[in-house]
Amino acid sequence: MLDFADEVQRSLPKLRAPEPTRSGTLVRLVGLTLETRGIMAPLGACCEVVGQSGHRVEAEVVGFNDKTLFLMPFTDPVGVGPGDTVRVISNSAQVRLGNALLGRVIDGRGQPLDGKPLPELPDQLSLLGCPLNPMERGPINTVLDVGVKAINGVLTIGRGQRIGLVAGSGVGKSVLLGMLTRFTKADVVVIGLIGERGREVQAFIQETLGEEGLQKSVVIAAPANVSPVLRLKATQMTHAIAEYFRDQGKNVLMLCDSLTRVAHAQREIGLAIGEPPTAKGYPPSVFALLPNLIERGGVGRHGFGSITAIYTILAEGDDASDPIVDIARASLDGQVMLSRKLADMAHYPAIDLNGSISRVMQNLLSPEDFRVANMLRRLWSSYQQNADLIQVGAYETGTNPELDMAMRLMPGIIHFLRQDMNSPQDLSATWDQLRQLLGGA
Helix, strand or coil, rough: CCCHHHHHHHHHHHHHHCCCCCCEEEEEEEEEEEEEEHHHHHHCHHHHHHCCCCEEEEEEEEEEEEEEEEEEEECCCCCCCCCCEEEEEEECEEECHHHHHHCEEEEEECCCCCCCCCCCCCCEECCCCCCCHHHECCCCCECCCCEEEEEECCCCCCCCCCCEEEEEECHHHHHHHHHHHHHCCCCCCEEEEEEEEEEEHHHHHHHHHHHHHHHCCEEEEEECCCCCCHHHHHHHHHHHHHHHHHHHCCEEEEEEEEEHHHHHHHHHHHHHHCCCCCHHCCHHHHHHHHHHHCCCCCCECCCCEEEEEEEEEEEECCCCCHHHHHHHHHHHEEECCCEEHHHCCCCCCEEEEEEEECCCHHHHHHHHHEEEEEHHHHHHHHHHHHHHHHHHCCCCCCCCHHHHHHHHHHHHHHHHHHHCCCCCCHHHHHHHHHHHHHCCC
């Protein structure tokens, strides 16, 4: 016998009306900014513009004014026109994550760039991450072995430290990043290549990183020719992936190349939606974005996992007073300066100790090792300050005992600071060499 109540319950799903589709109208396009009316969506929402010919362009909400939404497209908005329909796809920026990302190269939307199929990713998290209570962060008290003598010995960094790699163009920045990636003792390496030339992306992965380095790495690439909003999404994804592995209790090394290109992307977006320009044309949103990104690194909750973050910062025209350099220096736990003068002398890695510092180094080393490291820094600085006098023979030996020692030990110091890009040296061997070099100091 037919049960009428059961039959009604079975039929209800078929009778339910579909979810309403929110849509608006494209009213204006200026540069890369789309203006839409008739639709409400929060900042960060993903929308789709459907052209009259069926052409579709995805875009992200980057601002609003009264009832007008400002959208920035992910691709070139060719094929869209006035009156086209705009639909909301998602109200929040989400990213799919999983351990299958290791060894893969993806873009700012999580799509593969290496020609392999999309991996199975079981987890989904917000691109913006979840801020940690500063009182719950663990301390930085464990040395991270990066395999580079000059950093291990004189600029020792710890797990969870945030470091800036400040350099002009063409001084060996990418090579040093490749060394850090291949030689590090971190469990996972997450690399964000933001705003770089497409050729350099491929060269970094194939030549600098290599097959060995790629196996424990995730590479997120957003070259200079992609939309600024995609470059920002790639940056957010880099941090979200690093946080994902950190929350598994792993020690993550995150490399972001470069923080300056991230600032450029935000500048393009900010100026396009009407923000006022400030220092060097950067809008205020840039100076809010960078500290938020940097604070996503560090030691995990109660010491569980860590993100050691290294951000490259381009000193435009070798100007160390660039506003991006200034704000990064104020927010980071140290900096490594690369010198064009040293690079011109074929001194690689071209690390200038005079402008470099690790702010947590004292907490990582014993008092004796800290004294030895500072002694090398003093000898290097003393020699560099008097290099012109020494080279022209104007310095008289015996005038300054510390400078005399620097002159005597300088060949050994230079040998210590130089390193072949394919020759790692672990922490223990580094300190044995450093103590032997300065044994009598």
